[in-house]
Amino acid sequence: MIYTHPAEDDGQRHADIVVKAAAIHSMASAREAEARVHRAMAVRDGHVVTLSAERDGADELIGSATTVIDDPGLTVLPTCDDTHTHLLFAGRAASDVQVADARNLGEFLDLIRHRATVTPAGQWIRTASNWHELTLPERRLPTRQELDSAAPDNAVLVKRGGHNDVANSMALRLAGVSAATWPSEGGVIGRDDTGEPTGRLEDSAIALVEQLLPEPSFDEQIESLWQASASYAATGIGAVRDAATNANEVALLRAARDHDALAVRTHAMVIIGFAGPKPVMSEFLDQLQADGTRPGDGDDWLRVWGLKFVIDGGVENAALDQPYANRADYRG
Secondary structure (H helix, E strand, O other): OEEEOOOOOOOOOOOOEEEEEEEEOOOOOOOOHHHOOEEEEEEEOOEEEEEEOOOOOOHHHOOOOOEEEEEEEEEEOOOEEEEEEOHHHHHHHHHOEOHHHOOOHHHHHHHHHHHHHOOOOOOEEEEOOOOOHHHOOOOOOOOHHHHHHHOOOOEEEEEEOOOEEEEOHHHHHHHOOOOOOOOOOOEEEEEOOOOOEEEEEEEHHHHHHHOOOOOOOHHHHHHHHHHHHHHHHHOOEEEEEEEEEOHHHHHHHHHHHHOOOOOOEEEEEEEEOOOOOOOOHHHHHHHHHHOOOOOOOEOOOEEEEEEEEOOOOOOOOOOOOOOEOOEOOOOO
């Protein structure tokens, strides 16, 4: 039960939130007195100010503006910190095809086929990236031809993680990707035995197609960040480190914070040189500073944590001294 206590507020000593629960667990070690199970907790200005083993142990901090959560069956646990995630990717994927729900490649393609029935011809269809082909019985990515069959009148981009895409024929054609196309340094365009693109794009090559995707409006981006961050919070994650943001995305995160649209505390890593020409480092840092982006800037809800350099690709594309076990001609 949630209620506001009717007592008169007498100033700063009152809490913003008081929780009464069956069990409240702290982060104290087993040897500390605070490690025992608590049944009351008070929060003020975003900080826990009282823990008590008694359900009425924080009542003296209840005022007229205090929100009280009183649930005899409730268990309260500390939240988790996700130190490497992609909140912005999750936000952008909120309205994408949720192919992680597919149990096999047929269902995967059916989800795209269904989206095509409600998407005007010529418009883009994109999948969310939170899946892996090894969870499917076929243990492979869809082919360009399978995507063509599922959505013959749409450009389709299948995303899997942050380093791998599969594009259908229309998407490749719009991007100008053909047998004669070569990616920038650090990218791979998958090809069949004849040299034609298979649709598979890796690392910096994903920019060839992704740069064509329509940009959502500001309001859509803020709403999607709220949806994504709320889903993190609902699973017990209270803080995240977004491991790949550019300067524009840091500005978007600031706007989301200012609109109370971040449900988790966020640390942003500004990425340098993942796709396209590598910047001159001094010029890049000067531009960040001119844009008002400096490591450590921010507050408790949003902070620029640092910089991220991608040197040799992702898990499946990293540069190695020896060939890959399953690809004798590939060293990443």
